[in-house]
Amino acid sequence: MNRIRTALTPLALAAGVLVALAAPATGGSQPSRHVTVRLVTHDSFAISKKVLRDFSRRTGIDVEVLPAGDAGAALNQVILTKDHPIGDVLFGVDNTFLTRALAEDIFLPVKPANVRGLAHVPADLRLDPSGRAYPIDHGAVCINDDKRYFARHHLESPRTLRDLARPKYRDLLVVENPATSSPGLAFLLATIDRFGEDGWRDYWARLRDNGVEVVNGWEEAYNGSFSAGEGNGDRPLVVSYASSPPAAVYFADPQPKTSPIGTVLDTCFDQIEFAGVLKGTEHVKEATALVEFMLSKEFQADVPLQMFVFPARADVGLPAVFTKFADVPAHPASMTPASIGRNRERWIDEWTDTVLR
């Protein structure tokens, strides 16, 4: 008999699993006073445990974080499930995707009065006047340079986008494919903003002739081809972030006195990330509270060292590693989300034709 039971164990287990599967999701319906709000976001989202815990203690709202792939995948999952939303709040829609998010009408309008921190956010980050998507952080995508390389070769670091096409920087630049990478797209937008609809393709043709290397993702560019990255590659110029210099200090042991990498300020494009309350949520009040919390001083001050981006609020002080090592572009390129939304497919196709074929 004993043996029969052993043999049936896998079956019983499978049955148990099926029963467990059939049980309704327990996520938001615990009978306790605590309400759980589910935050759908991309895989790079990070925040201090302490900050979230304080929020929970103060408000009685627990936050369940649901990472859902990269920024595009997370947004598209939310759009596809808008009839039966998988979460209550979405964080991580950037200005390149904002138009789609708004057009698909996934966010519930929230009275700006309920999101008090917004008053401290500079106007150029507030791209949605309809009160649905709230800017939480921003960060500039820029060319980073390997300072040691340029010193060793007695070469000046480039200063402008135009410099990158000059012969002395031949075979030194690696960029990401805008079709597969979000910094890659941001950098393309920076060049379109600078050279205009008539000039950007010529510029990229010159970059191509000057030996630009294209890879599909930031990891390959930074940890593979970049000479100051972990792959000991041979390219001293890479499309990365204005926050990469402080990160290179912060995540080194021992920490160096100066950052080994710099930022070419003329090459930046500002990426702004938004959050909003998802339509169909059963916890409007709590979800709104979470979005408001994301614009609180406490959360905003935590953003730089967690996600290596800049807080949206101007009145929040930056950590020392940022003030010391991050060069911030005064006037990064920018573009209206509507313009990006309208043209991104065409631009990517034309870029592919110009650079890869």
Added chain:
Amino acid sequence: MLAVEHLTVCFGEHRAIDDVDLSVGTGEIVAVLGPSGSGKSTLLRAIAGLEPLADGRIVRDGRDLAGVAPQHRGLGLMFQDHTLFPHRDVLGNVAFGPRMHGATRPDAESRARTMLELVGLAGYEHRSVGEISGGEQQRVALARALAPAPELLMLDEPLGALDRHLRERLVEDLGRLFRELGQSVLVVTHDHDEAFGLADRVAVLHAGRVEQVDAPVELWRRPATEFVARFLGWNVIAADGSARLAVRPDALHLAPAGELSGRVQARTFRRDHWRVQVVLGPDGQTADVVVRDEEPPSLGAHVRLALDPGGTVPLS
């Protein structure tokens, strides 16, 4: 204890077993004798419930076995090539049957040890079935088939793969063993010696049909059909016109004044005699003649043959 009535098994259009009647009494050993291809194995498989019946029925102790699953028929079958379980050792193989019949593991194993002793394999319990000889495998298979004490044990060419010497010894051993156990047995074989040595009754199977069932002595004394006669090594000759006569091999001998004449076509030496094949008459029928203690005639020689009337049986 077992009765097979009008049993028919078809493979497509082909009737592999054709209207067979057969019975095995309690404690009786019945052999089914036939050349390869005669349907012997199929008959066993059908009785075991491994082949569907086209017609007829199988009755065990008054109970019709139609619809009874193989494992509930109370039958044991020892396959031609042993089919021992490769993933179990000798003891595991033999203990399998008793375990399946509800014995606890210790009981099953003690039963298995008894069976192994019975077949002379004590001490082989934990040998791998892959590393023992063919004869030993045969005996393990026998022990395995006997272990659950089947009402009827069926053996498919039980000694087929063994050398002659071993076979002769095992025939005696088996016969003794089964009679001691009072075991009802149905054995199929192509070997006369095996059938005659083991069985109380022998059924001769030809092309799916039973030609004759008789005690070995009777069968040998009076083959009923030409096939049986020839299969047993008898000569069949047309004596007077159309009437056919079965002639025992030793009932025909060389005699200068014999009533039959012919020409020597072949001669073969067999341990203690010569077997001389003689073509009789113009119609090409042949007869085998046993020649002992004298020089056989040379090939092509004309000879005369005498018939011992006591050694002939008229065929219908």
Added chain:
Amino acid sequence: MNLARRPSWGRAVMLTVPLAFLGVFFVYPVLTILGRGLWPGGALDVSPLTEAVGDPGVRAIAWFTVWQALLSTLLTLVVGLPAAYALTRFRLRGASVIRALVVVPFVLPTVVVASAFLALGVGPSLGAMLLAHVFFNYAVVVRTVGGMWAHLDPRDEEAARMLGASRLRAFTSVTLPALRPAIAAAAAIVFLFTFTSFGVVLVLGGPTRSTLETEIYRQTAQLLDLRTAAALSIIQLVAVLALLVVTERLQGRRHVALRLRPARESARAPRTIGERAFIGVNLAIAVVLLGTPIAVLVARAFDTASGVGLDNFRALGTIHASSILFVPPDEAIWNSLSYAAVAAVLALTVGGLAAFAIVRTRRAGALDAALTLPLGVSAVTIGFGFLIALDEPPLDLRTEWMLVPIAQALVAIPFVVRITTPVLRSIDPRLREAAALLGASPRRVWREVDLPIVARALAVAGGFAFAIALGEFGATIFLARPDRPTLPVVIFRLLGQPGATSFGAAMAASTILLVLAAVSVLLVDRARVADVGTF
């Protein structure tokens, strides 16, 4: 053989459990997402399909997808078959360890392997892509084919040679036909893996190479163009179905019961210099091909600013320690092991039952093919299908942790089926008859004969399933999931951060992952020897 065809409750379970699992977690979600693209507003609209088929760009992508997969499969067979022979037919000290170690590449997330390749100076190119495909799939050939080879009776080949066949003829006329089902099974799996390979193509193929898989990902996850994505998915499905039909033919309808021998009886010590050289060359290939990227990775894990040390492993416990991102390494290990265990149990249950059903049912090739289909369908299609199909109680699993092992099991099930079916098929049916006549009911026969004989295959399959789940990342990264990060997720996050510590910690986590994989496969191999060692 009416014995096996007798209808029984057990057979019903064997058929329905796999079918139900496949239906709920594959067919239904995939049809739903395809429906979004091709049935907008309730009416069939095939225009995306005709547009896609007529588009030279799409045709080029489809063609590239097919030929790179064929080439990858061929290369993997060329490298893997001799190794399977060397590792199973000769008694070598440490062969079992090597057989276990070849599985390690299998569990490494592509992003880790890609960084190892990049660190070796193997930049994005067609060659790098193919090399990585061989690296990942070597184990499939060595283990699937080797598993069968180990049990072929060497006397069959010897008999052919006695009949005057040359060594080559004996191989091609005796051994190869016997191995054909296993080779076809392995080739089919390698083809499907490389056909739908995502990370390798993206990272090592470079920006000029896209496959149907990367394009479906882009259309679905980035552009949300479900019409085009559906069209591409259907092209992918058709190609995969065609492949499955071909391999089903190759595996053959007539399954000759083979005389299987215990592995240790079929292996022998190498005798001639030629044999030693052959073994040496194959071991060298394995070491260079598999060992180099792994060695680079491990070296990076122990490489610190102050020389060789454990700093990177320590950093795993401190980096991001304040963040919700942070997960202590022991917790990540535990998460990985438990997800993988659940996935392996699911895969073994569903796949094992399916294998038994396939062997005992006449038209079961279809079930085999159906269970293999998930390998040939884009992970993003399945993932997004889950999202929109399983969205209402009682099946609202979209944000349940179970979805992760279920997705992993979908990938692992075909392995379980394909590793166990050839062994089950080669069981002499008369063994089952013998068991039945000794009093075993059909269920007992299954348990006492089929199960023990197939146990070693199941153990191999379970080890594979566990290893696949341990490193699986592709299918689950697209799913919104509660944050219980596994080692691959930790690695992925660390690699997304600049800085030497992040990278070093990622390498340290990869090293832990590969040690876990190697140990678990070794344990499975050992356990199997102890349990059913006589076979």
